[in-house]
Amino acid sequence: MKQIYDLDMLRVLTSRFRMKLFSLLFRIGPVTVSELARRMDADPGQVSYHLRQMQKHDLIEDVPELARDSRERWVRASMGGFVVMDLKTPEARAVVRAWNSQRVIDQFERLRDFERTHMTLPEEWQDASFGGSHHLRLTRDELWQLAEQLNAVLQPWRELTKSRVESSEAPPDTRPVFIFYHAFPEEP
Template identity: 80%
Template sequence: MRHIDDDVDVLKVMTSRFRMKLFSLLFRIGPVTVSELARRMDADPGQVSYHLRQMQPHGLIEDVPELARDSRERWVRAALSGWALVRDSEAPEARAALQAWTSQWVIDQFERLRDFERTYMTLPENWRHASFGSSRHLRLTQDELTQLADQLNAVLKPWRELTQARVESSEIPPDTRPIFIFYHAFPEEP
């Protein structure tokens, strides 16, 4: 998992709506050709290649040359398994970039949830029953909220590691699907 903090260059690169969608797609489908990415994004392969080149120097994507059948075919995958925000930067440029990136990130999360809800009934019954959503209202101290975040991340860690191992080995069980998890926990005014 990558912590997004005051690396202004990474934040700027990922404020692009197109790159955010491209990156989300890479998370979901794993190693893929640039041609297939372009088809799924309904974009020109040159446009997709340009955005991938912007992301690559920041360690966001990586080439997978061993999958290419010839020198013209380019395979890529996401180099990360998730994002974590660190919002403590005092630098004005970093704060502005973080705010722009966060806005795009939240939009992406809710669009993905909306798309899931829209297509929920088209899923096989076993996947519908396995899917879940929840919201809770808690009353916690700052220390307790920090503990909650640590515990949630600890619960997800073995699942992130399993996913990473599957992606790196290209040995993914046939009934595996990309799973999107997002949660937020923050204080509200009473």
């Protein structure tokens, strides 16, 4: 996980279009710009523009070894995820709020899309998906500990995914899997 201290990097991802583009790159791995444009239902020039903005901040990288000719551009996400570090200025908090708002919108849209289309998946994949909610009573330190434990559980799976994406040698029955969870204090 890359630690983000750069406000400009986060600003790039406050764009709804870029957030969706970035999310798509994580799901599908290396891909051509034309395929991204098709999947985003957007003009290739528009996609290229947004990719350049993301590349300025090392969010994506070119994969020239996959290109069949000089006109074909392949790209991929340049990191396996990131965590936003403690940014304390009012400007930083505003940027983090804008980014987080886009991130949450993206997460729930993806969940809504899954719920709308999950019956089209093979039955074994329908049975493997899961979700849940839990009501806990914790201290602030215990909540931090819970976050660290959840991240530790996911770390080997992130590493496996990264190696599969980088080598392009995933088992044929592999699918992108999206996991998201939120843990936050509520008023009683």
